[in-house]
Amino acid sequence: MATGTGEGAVAPSWTARFKELPLPLRVLFVTSFVNRAGMFVFPLLAVYLVRSKHLGTAEAGLLISVGSTGLLVGSLLSGPVCDLRGRRPALVAALVLNALGYLGLGTLDGPPWTYALLLFVALVGMGMFGPAANTLIADLATPEQRPFAYTVSYIGNNLGMGIGPLLGGVAAAYSYHVMFAGNIAVGLLCAAVIRIWVPRDARTGTVAPKAAGGPVRLGGVHGHVLWLVLASFFYVAPLIGLEYALPLAVTTELNASAGLVGVVYTVNSVVVVGLGLQLEKRIARYRTRSLLLVAGALWVLGLAVLDFGFSLAAVLASTVVWTLGEIIASVVVPTYIADHVDEHRVGRFMALNGFVLGLARLVVPFGLGLIWQHQGARPVLHTMLVTPLLGIAVFAVLRIRSAAKGAPASVAPAEPGPADAVPTGA
Numbered sequence: 001m002a003t004g005t006g007e008g009a010v011a012p013s014w015t016a017r018f019k020e021l022p023l024p025l026r027v028l029f030v031t032s033f034v035n036r037a038g039m040f041v042f043p044l045l046a047v048y049l050v051r052s053k054h055l056g057t058a059e060a061g062l063l064i065s066v067g068s069t070g071l072l073v074g075s076l077l078s079g080p081v082c083d084l085r086g087r088r089p090a091l092v093a094a095l096v097l098n099a100l101g102y103l104g105l106g107t108l109d110g111p112p113w114t115y116a117l118l119l120f121v122a123l124v125g126m127g128m129f130g131p132a133a134n135t136l137i138a139d140l141a142t143p144e145q146r147p148f149a150y151t152v153s154y155i156g157n158n159l160g161m162g163i164g165p166l167l168g169g170v171a172a173a174y175s176y177h178v179m180f181a182g183n184i185a186v187g188l189l190c191a192a193v194i195r196i197w198v199p200r201d202a203r204t205g206t207v208a209p210k211a212a213g214g215p216v217r218l219g220g221v222h223g224h225v226l227w228l229v230l231a232s233f234f235y236v237a238p239l240i241g242l243e244y245a246l247p248l249a250v251t252t253e254l255n256a257s258a259g260l261v262g263v264v265y266t267v268n269s270v271v272v273v274g275l276g277l278q279l280e281k282r283i284a285r286y287r288t289r290s291l292l293l294v295a296g297a298l299w300v301l302g303l304a305v306l307d308f309g310f311s312l313a314a315v316l317a318s319t320v321v322w323t324l325g326e327i328i329a330s331v332v333v334p335t336y337i338a339d340h341v342d343e344h345r346v347g348r349f350m351a352l353n354g355f356v357l358g359l360a361r362l363v364v365p366f367g368l369g370l371i372w373q374h375q376g377a378r379p380v381l382h383t384m385l386v387t388p389l390l391g392i393a394v395f396a397v398l399r400i401r402s403a404a405k406g407a408p409a410s411v412a413p414a415e416p417g418p419a420d421a422v423p424t425g426a
Helices: 014-020 023-037 042-051 057-067 069-085 087-107 111-142 146-174 178-198 209-214 223-232 233-252 257-283 290-310 314-339 346-375 377-397
Strands: none
Touching: 014 146, 023 111, 023 146, 023 178, 023 223, 023 346, 042 146, 042 178, 042 290, 057 069, 057 111, 057 146, 069 087, 069 111, 069 233, 069 346, 087 111, 087 178, 111 146, 111 314, 111 346, 146 257, 146 314, 146 377, 223 257, 223 314, 223 346, 223 377, 233 290, 233 346, 257 314, 290 314, 290 377, 314 346
16 A cells, blocks of 8 residues: 655655664674675685585585584574563574684584584574574564665665675685685674674563563464464575585586576675665555565576576576565565564564574475475476475465554554454464
8 A cells, every 4th residue: 555755745865765774783784794794704604614624515415404404503592682671682602603603614524424414513503593583673663664674775785795705705715714704704793783882682681481481372462473474484595505506507507607506696785775665665555464475476486487498588587577576575574573562572583584584495495305306407497496486476375464653563554455254363
């Protein structure tokens, strides 16, 4: 539903809107970007284990898979740490854990299982950081500012992830020790900046244990939020699937250079930076259900181009389309959590959102790998296309509430339509 802004009203520039955000959020966005840009190790970890630690490729892959369970554990830990200790301690602890894990990986020699353990520690920190950052945004941004704040956070993280592998490759070409040292130094610097500029959560310790520490249930007043977060898996899975399948499909099915995969990431980053803020300006005009259905339609259209017209041109064209769906979903889901969840449970729901992403990173490559091994590449593309279609079907019937600005989530009316077909206990 469009919201009127007045005839002739001039929307403020994004720089003006950025300056209106609380100072701790501006600090958080800058440090998040710097931290992402300083993530030299993770994209090159397999190369490091094979070339420096002399592991086999299969062994290195297994150790990385085992260590990556730290992302899931970190996501789950983030909520309780945010709620019980505060947002700032969670952010600082995440960065310190990541630095300690990589310090061990870069300096210690031992049996292969120790590398998996150290990677697990590092990725617990990585898994904690995102949900804690989203929780801090929910705390400090007003309801009107939240879509913009989450968009800026999303763009900054994507820019950082685009720069990090490039800088990491330069550092690794000189020395793996330099690569690890740079990652660790950037993380600790960001931890120090957050420790200084982000205030300690004032509510920590003031909430009754039942209010702050209750479990996330399928029903209850927040049941509709839980279902929406879980259903977002259908939009996260294709993204992880593309990370796995696209490099293989480009190099094997098209016999193209692996450099094209880098071009895909560049196109993705250009679309995120160039259109992210333009989309955000329009997000506030529409209901959550409509936005999620549009996001799904963009995912379906992009993957259909890739599936039915698989070529170099289709790869690049599809990237532009599905990136738009990725942007919308990445902003709408945390915004919905922040708008509808009691402030003392926001951390747990943001952690659940991170857990969904971590779960996709574990199960999607494995599942698509089995399909590829037994049936080939095209069924993998078919499977990725079906996934957002399922998401559209779920969001079409899911109970989704519309929050009146400034009104408590508990009194926000539910959107009319077929949503009531799915009981949530709300």
